[in-house]
Amino acid sequence: MKKIDLVNLEVFTDMAHTMCTRVNVKDQVANELYTHGSGLACHALALKIYNSSGQVELSDEEYALLMQFAEAMFTPNMIDALRNLKTQDDGNSMGK
Numbered sequence: 311m312k313k314i315d316l317v318n319l320e321v322f323t324d325m326a327h328t329m330c331t332r333v334n335v336k337d338q339v340a341n342e343l344y345t346h347g348s349g350l351a352c353h354a355l356a357l358k359i360y361n362s363s364g365q366v367e368l369s370d371e372e373y374a375l376l377m378q379f380a381e382a383m384f385t386p387n388m389i390d391a392l393r394n395l396k397t398q399d400d401g402n403s404m405g406k
Contacts (some may be wrong), residue, residue, distance in 0.1 A: 312373050314395045317364030321391045335388070336364055339376075346383055351375055 316336040323329045340360035343352050355372050368376065380389050 311367050311369055312395070313365055313367045314373075314392075315365045316359065316362075319391050320394065322387050327390075334364075336360070336362065342383060343376075343379060347379055352379065 316339055317334045318332045319335050320330050321333055321335075323331055336359060340356045343356035343359070347353070347356060351372075352375065355368075355375055358368075358372070359366055377389075377392060380392050384392075
């Protein structure tokens with residue numbers, strides 16, 4: 311299980327990863343999964359994210375689905391931000 315916070319997502323704004331901004335992407339991610347995802351798993355994940363308070367606990371399978379979708383549909387800096395959440399969670403830190 312991985313807890314991710316999509317309300318305060320740290321997104322880098324340069325390739326060197328020296329500048330970043332915190333953005334609320336919860337609704338955007340849920341809507342993208344809902345409108346462009348395929349299958350019941352995407353539908354369930356979209357609802358889970360949308361109905362969350364921002365921080366949501368994902369199973370390893372849900373996180374893998376999110377990343378598979380992100381790698382096909384999101385911008386590179388958003389993909390890096392989501393990957394960074396996994397790294398932070400693996401280190402038992404939410405980056406706060």
